[in-house]
Amino acid sequence: MTLSAPTIRLRKRRNGADPLVMVTAYDEPGARLVAAGGVDLILVGDSVANVMLGQETTLNLSVEQMSHHVRAVAAARAGVHIVADMPWLSYHVDVAESVRNAAALIRSGADSVKLEGGRVRRDVVRALLDAQIPVMGHLGLTPQSVLTFGGFKVQAKTLESAKLLIEDAQLLQEEGVFAIVIEGVPSVVGSHVTAALEIPTIGIGAGPDTDGQVLVFHDLLGLTNRAPAKFVRQYANLGPAITEAVSQFAADVRRGDFPNADEAYANPEGLFD
Ligand code: KIV
Numbered sequence: 001m002t003l004s005a006p007t008i009r010l011r012k013r014r015n016g017a018d019p020l021v022m023v024t025a026y027d028e029p030g031a032r033l034v035a036a037g038g039v040d041l042i043l044v045g046d047s048v049a050n051v052m053l054g055q056e057t058t059l060n061l062s063v064e065q066m067s068h069h070v071r072a073v074a075a076a077r078a079g080v081h082i083v084a085d086m087p088w089l090s091y092h093v094d095v096a097e098s099v100r101n102a103a104a105l106i107r108s109g110a111d112s113v114k115l116e117g118g119r120v121r122r123d124v125v126r127a128l129l130d131a132q133i134p135v136m137g138h139l140g141l142t143p144q145s146v147l148t149f150g151g152f153k154v155q156a157k158t159l160e161s162a163k164l165l166i167e168d169a170q171l172l173q174e175e176g177v178f179a180i181v182i183e184g185v186p187s188v189v190g191s192h193v194t195a196a197l198e199i200p201t202i203g204i205g206a207g208p209d210t211d212g213q214v215l216v217f218h219d220l221l222g223l224t225n226r227a228p229a230k231f232v233r234q235y236a237n238l239g240p241a242i243t244e245a246v247s248q249f250a251a252d253v254r255r256g257d258f259p260n261a262d263e264a265y266a267n268p269e270g271l272f273d
Pocket of ligand 1: 024043044045046047048085181183204214216
């Protein structure tokens with residue numbers, strides 16, 4: 001059964017809850033397979049730009065592109081809560097426009113939206129919740145900040161910046177977000193921010209103490225051509241398996257071994273005449 005945002009909000013490990021498991025998906029087969037694997041949430045991440053569209057950053061993605069992928073994921077009807085990332089600049093310029101953009105993702109099949117940033121996002125979070133759209137936060141190494149960070153760098157490495165991150169998380173909680181992704185921070189920060197909140201944290205490169213963990217589909221399955229980040233555990237190496245299957249198909253076609261009689265439609269009586 002699909003977990004609702006209010007149900008997810010209660011999933012604190014310190015209260016005895018099981019850790020939340022979230023994996024990204026960007027299309028129907030991905031969503032179907034990930035759901036069959038027993039995840040609690042599917043994230044239609046703007047990492048689609050990196051792992052599906054071959055881009056270095058997530059900065060060129062539009063709401064229309066995200067909606068297209070959300071619709072494909074929702075088509076799996078997998079009974080899993082779908083979180084849709086709000087693309088860069090879809091919630092930065094104007095609050096009313098942000099609500100319309102989030103609504104487009106909800107109408108495409110998302111159950112909630114995720115956006116990056118802390119105190120500067122208070123107004124937009126409030127407006128989305130006023131429009132009855134559940135919001136997940138995202139703090140730490142927020143990939144949409146790559147230019148101001150000067151690269152994809154671990155964040156909250158000083159006491160001051162760690163305190164700011166925890167304050168940001170508390171402000172987002174006060175505004176009513178139901179969970180927060182914490183990405184790319186020292187484990188001690190992941191641990192402290194989780195302890196400081198009543199809502200669950202979902203970590204990626206934030207150590208073992210968050211209330212859940214998220215990985216990108218292509219990283220988990222060995223489908224990227226980049227060196228995996230430190231925090232990635234690769235559970236399968238499907239890239240070489242796919243290449244091997246395709247090369248066997250190519251060899252069979254070239255040898256005249258494909259298709260065989262069983263793989264072709266029978267000829268109706270009299271067609272040869
Ligand atoms: O877009 C994405 O996949 C994400 C995860 C890294 C949390 O935001």
